[in-house]
Amino acid sequence: MARVISNKRILKDVFVLRAEGRFEGEMGQFYMVRAWDKFPLLSRPLSIHDIGNDYIEFLYRVQGQGTSILSLLKPSDEIKLEGPYGNGFPLVKGKIALVGGGIGIAPLYLAAKKLSQNEGVDLLDIYMGFRNEAILEDKYKKFADNLYININGFITDDIDFKKYDYIFTCGPEIMMKKIVDMAKDYNTKVYVSIEKRMACGVGACLVCSCKTKSGNKRTCKDGPVFFGEDVIFDV
Amino acid sequence: MARVISNKRILKDVFVLRAEGRFEGEMGQFYMVRAWDKFPLLSRPLSIHDIGNDYIEFLYRVQGQGTSILSLLKPSDEIKLEGPYGNGFPLVKGKIALVGGGIGIAPLYLAAKKLSQNEGVDLLDIYMGFRNEAILEDKYKKFADNLYININGFITDDIDFKKYDYIFTCGPEIMMKKIVDMAKDYNTKVYVSIEKRMACGVGACLVCSCKTKSGNKRTCKDGPVFFGEDVIFDV
Amino acid sequence: MMCNLKVKFKDVEFKNPIIMASGTFGFGREYSEIYDIEKLGGICTKGLTLNKREGNDGIRIWETPSGILNSVGLQNPGVREFIESELDFLRKLDLITIVNIGGATLDEYIEAVSIVSNEDVDMIELNISCPNVKEGGMAFGIKEESARKIVREIRKVTKLPLVVKLSPNAEDIVRIAKVCEEEGADGISLVNTFNAMAIDIRKKRAVFKNIYAGLSGPAIKPIALRMVHEVCKNVSIPVMGMGGITDWKDAIEFIMAGATCIQIGTANFINPRAGLEILEGIKRFMAEEKIESIEEIRGIV
Amino acid sequence: MMCNLKVKFKDVEFKNPIIMASGTFGFGREYSEIYDIEKLGGICTKGLTLNKREGNDGIRIWETPSGILNSVGLQNPGVREFIESELDFLRKLDLITIVNIGGATLDEYIEAVSIVSNEDVDMIELNISCPNVKEGGMAFGIKEESARKIVREIRKVTKLPLVVKLSPNAEDIVRIAKVCEEEGADGISLVNTFNAMAIDIRKKRAVFKNIYAGLSGPAIKPIALRMVHEVCKNVSIPVMGMGGITDWKDAIEFIMAGATCIQIGTANFINPRAGLEILEGIKRFMAEEKIESIEEIRGIV
């Protein structure tokens, strides 16, 4: 049980929720979140957006029942957080691009923060694609060598693949698939963060299967970060 | 949909909730109350405690799931009220006693208010029995010729039945039954307010049956106020 | 765009497919004080038996997660008193009146249906899923043979459109639906409540005097929807689908599963205007999806 | 007061009656990272088949009011790989290990059970309620005859304590339980998931590739409890009860209905420590009610 410190609306349906406490978690990992008793039944997986000594932050978009309840939370309300779960992004070196589509930018903030602190990272570029409106540009800018924003277009068109050793991406599957496909022509390794419906979140129930070239993997435990070329996308 | 004006805790588990709006309702009638979407499923019946031009008030004790949710409501929160339902107490004249046990005092406040305004009411005494601690004495006192409080005993022992033409009572069945039984020796007419689990609240589903000498009656529609001698008590 | 909400259930025309389920809407009077119930498509009456019944003793309702258990036990005034005191009111409304008939023995059913069949009612819903019915210790709606027998006998005594209401506790709901079709039923309605129970752990006894009671509400919706889908795929007569429908999305699911009409029961207790709001929601959905007639989506899944 | 939580299920001693249900707890590893799972009574493994299975395509989980629909489709590594990679871990724990076996054909079941029976496991749970099993197009657990056949054959190939897991979709769950008893099963567990469905109304198709999926969770509890009660009243072998148990009060209800052990499935997804908290709650209740041994309340209703 944690306490909400703040829950700020930054767009009509996008919020940043900060909760109090000393939490663990690496970039790309997630928590199973709930702020209700038994209804709705399942907890909601949310990536760690940011983490500090005495707080954790989630960036989320209101989607349905669960996130609507979250959006109503006020400071000092209680929230239940189980985690951190999942593997997270690898702590790599070299030239890196982070590519987020829509609310998929959520885990990339902690990734940017961590990578920018990592010795041996020579270049850290951030690409963010949005529909209608950009968010949190200033927040992300401070860790980026270059920040590219695309509104209503294809962020994939803006990427100069040959510049990068690694791309970490999170967003619509169609976007991630395109990045994986496009990167094949270069020596760029792509890591994707996959979203699947989850129940246990810990790897026990097998409802979050992601098809990969080496069979079904558990998105919650073996992922959510997968090596892009291994993933057999649904789209 | 109404707005909560205030929701004051007056004992550990007893609250007075005031909602904004112009509501209808007579003494002894009730509303089906909910402050949630579909979970829990049913609305909760609560007697009208007080009603004014631009507000309605409920006095309730936290019992389980539904009343717990009510207890968390804050000013400006939304609450759904369907009603007024039920028959209510008859507007009688003469010498009257109102007898409440525990949270059963809830409907008697509006009753006291209305009866005290009624010409031809010669005597209006109020009896309230509690466990551990009395509540709202001052509030009730202003409409009473005499206010009798009993803590941890039997309020029924305090009543001088021959003084009254009518007794209106609400509280534990065992108490109401006793009053009905004791009043038989006098010329005192007893009206009891019955509590039964309800679903529709309007008289359509027949889950709230109260056994009476003339067959099953719907507590929500034919009651909740019954002529005491007609009721076949469960206890 | 004008959406056409009319549906034809066998030869009966409903102005829209929304029907209030038996036992949750009384005989319409009470809800008519709350809103204009003539906007609905139809009403199923509270289950009627040949003679008046006082119903069950003890607690009759218990809340469960997203559901309710009820044990009303067919409290009703009997068919004659219904005809005397309630039918006129219903007949004057611009609504299809469906009379729900229950009973304890085959003879009782036959007599009750015969009496109702002389009256001006639109349809009979034969409730063969009532927990108080005894036939070799078994409800008529559990086993194929007893279902066949009762539908056959009832078909002989009524010319009114006859809908048979199935129990989700049936051994094989598809088989029973087919048997009803074979015996001349004009339609099927399902599901009635699931046999279920609750225990009062402090009192160390069952909550209900009858021990078991009937579960309804959103909790059962996924099972009810599956049963409606199975039955619709296997019979040619029209189906009224129900079980946990609380909003227009649920209603559309049942229609897409193949239901011609849908019935709303427990949802009335969540929101007395549930029927109206579901109707409005269906209209909105049809407009958004450019669906002109419900026929376009019925049974699409 | 010391409460005695030990239960004997046939000849198997559990230190307490709390067992994690098949398919919701993997092979115990993941939850063992979260809490001390040796406090529990036992674990049922994920359903195993003779050979590795990848499970179903498409969406595998869908939330419903107070329930979930799942369509995992028995994804598992196969019995041999289980014995190779998972059994050692389980065997080292102070927990009763129950191996859940599924299959598509009778031969598959027989071979899988035979292989497991050579290993040091405490119990077999025979899952005859898996939706992917074919026998004349019917799951083994729906009809009495097919249940009888499989239990009879399995009984011949294993000396391990054998619990048969029943489907709530069974035509007559009491009959099937009796048949299992007659054929030598050492116990019964129930219920598995209810056949159910959901429709994506915008996409105008079923949510699941298989169309139907299995409903579990609090929504089904009142029905599951009734079935457990019915079965307990009609067989003499012990019963493991489950279906929607989410807190200690639910657990006590199942015990009062007659269950010797209880299994916790979906509740693990609401709260990963559900098993522990249920155990603590039962202890508290027993102390409050001055119940020294669970035997005092088992089957009291």
Ligand SMILES: Cc1cc2nc3c(=O)[nH]c(=O)nc-3n(C[C@H](O)[C@H](O)[C@H](O)COP(=O)(O)OP(=O)(O)OC[C@H]3O[C@@H](n4cnc5c(N)ncnc54)[C@H](O)[C@@H]3O)c2cc1C
């Ligand atoms: C590993 C992971 C990390 C995520 N991180 C974020 C994040 O940082 N910010 C953010 O806004 N969203 C994130 N999501 C998506 C987020 O989990 C869903 O938007 C959320 O669960 C929707 O819940 P709801 O009750 O509002 O919607 P509903 O549609 O009412 O949910 C119904 C059910 O479907 C599930 N569900 C619905 N949409 C999704 C989805 N896209 N992914 C997974 N499950 C879904 C819900 O969890 C719930 O079980 C993440 C998803 C995963 C798998």
Ligand SMILES: Cc1cc2nc3c(=O)[nH]c(=O)nc-3n(C[C@H](O)[C@H](O)[C@H](O)COP(=O)(O)OP(=O)(O)OC[C@H]3O[C@@H](n4cnc5c(N)ncnc54)[C@H](O)[C@@H]3O)c2cc1C
């Ligand atoms: C006509 C009428 C008027 C009432 N007026 C008041 C009032 O003014 N103040 C007040 O504090 N209480 C009043 N009650 C009792 C109140 O309705 C219950 O305390 C309340 O419903 C409990 O709900 P819960 O969710 O907190 O408890 P839970 O035990 O979680 O409720 C579970 C279910 O049981 C029903 N239930 C539980 N206890 C009762 C009960 N005593 N009577 C009826 N249904 C019950 C609930 O409505 C719900 O459907 C009245 C009851 C009736 C019938």
Ligand SMILES: Cc1cc2nc3c(=O)[nH]c(=O)nc-3n(C[C@H](O)[C@H](O)[C@H](O)COP(=O)(O)O)c2cc1C
């Ligand atoms: C309180 C109550 C009373 C009911 N009485 C009857 C009845 O008399 N006859 C009948 O056929 N069904 C009866 N039912 C069953 C409903 O008509 C309906 O089949 C069932 O509740 C499932 O639908 P729902 O989930 O929308 O409520 C009753 C249900 C409830 C909740």
Ligand SMILES: Cc1cc2nc3c(=O)[nH]c(=O)nc-3n(C[C@H](O)[C@H](O)[C@H](O)COP(=O)(O)O)c2cc1C
């Ligand atoms: C995701 C999931 C997977 C399951 N897998 C199996 C399985 O492999 N074998 C089995 O016998 N039951 C399986 N079940 C059924 C459960 O063991 C249990 O019988 C059912 O969920 C009802 O209990 P509950 O409501 O506590 O979950 C599974 C249930 C779920 C939710």
Ligand code: FES
């Ligand atoms: S959510 Fe249970 S295995 Fe991934």
Ligand code: FES
């Ligand atoms: S609550 Fe429905 S008739 Fe009284």
